[in-house]
Amino acid sequence: MTYAITGITGKVGGAMASSLLAARQRVRAVLRDARKGAAWEDRGCEIALADMNDAAALTGAFKGTDGVFILFPPIFDPAPGFPEASAIASSLRDALLAAQPAKVVCLSTIGAQATRPNLLTQLSIMEEVLGELPMPVTFLRPAWYVENCSWDVAAARDDGVIHSFLQPLDKPVPMVATADVGSVAAELIRETWSGRRVVELEGARRATPNDIAVTFSMILGRPVRMQAVPRETWEALFKSQGMKYPAPRMRMLDGFNAGWIAFEGGQAGSRKGTTTLHTVLEGLVAFAADSGVRDGIAAETNSRP
């Protein structure tokens, strides 16, 4: 079996490809930057070059495969009406229709079913367009990534204070490690199903922002606390960081905080990963130490999707 993996140079795509290679499956690495291909070629992957906006290149990359994994590129500051997401969804639909892989697994998000416009609406658009495809399609909807805490490592380590947009600070949030998202995606693409299916995924335990501070504190061996960023300051803050259109991101955070961004099937209906909060944060701290991450990106904090 050969599986084409987009977003393979990112966290989820990389974890998924590693799981498939460990299971001795053939992987076609779909990349937009040829320089990043050598590492995957060395691991035995075929290489196909395609940008997500290039339907012709994507068609070639998807042809002759038993399954395609779609990683919709993260767009943090979309223009009003989400034209970037609509263009990518159309190009993917055209390519998948032309290439006719046997099945497709698309990475979506918790809350893709929400009807109020927010940053995640981009993945609702993707689900709407790709949900019409004639082949079996799975939408994998993971929770908030624990790896979003990579933005908080320097603040925790250097200041002992993390600024949180997830509020209140004692409210449990569904979160998941990207390693679990990748390994579940690798399992799903090897399954047989018909039509459109949705799989919701979170970690074994929900975590509050305060739990994150306590876990950083244990790992770093110093006191760390969370501090809520007042809602009325978000717009000016995001604009000062260079965002042109902060409203969708603010509405996404509102959705998590108010609970209207949630799993369609509730906590009981979601699949559970196994990687702990402690394991992920330990890895982020070690990575930051190796790569010399400094405070200063702390202003970004944990508000990215």
Ligand SMILES: NC(=O)c1ccc[n+]([C@@H]2O[C@H](COP(=O)([O-])OP(=O)(O)OC[C@H]3O[C@@H](n4cnc5c(N)ncnc54)[C@H](OP(=O)(O)O)[C@@H]3O)[C@@H](O)[C@H]2O)c1
């Ligand atoms: N963060 C969260 O809490 C969360 C939760 C649920 C769902 N999600 C969704 O998860 C996805 C992000 O997954 P991730 O964290 O694994 O991503 P990531 O690590 O940020 O990697 C993004 C990948 O997309 C590729 N890419 C970006 N633009 C591209 C383009 N125009 N054409 C082709 N490839 C392109 C990148 O390639 P290069 O190496 O060339 O840049 C990279 O491989 C998004 O769809 C996001 O909405 C996120």
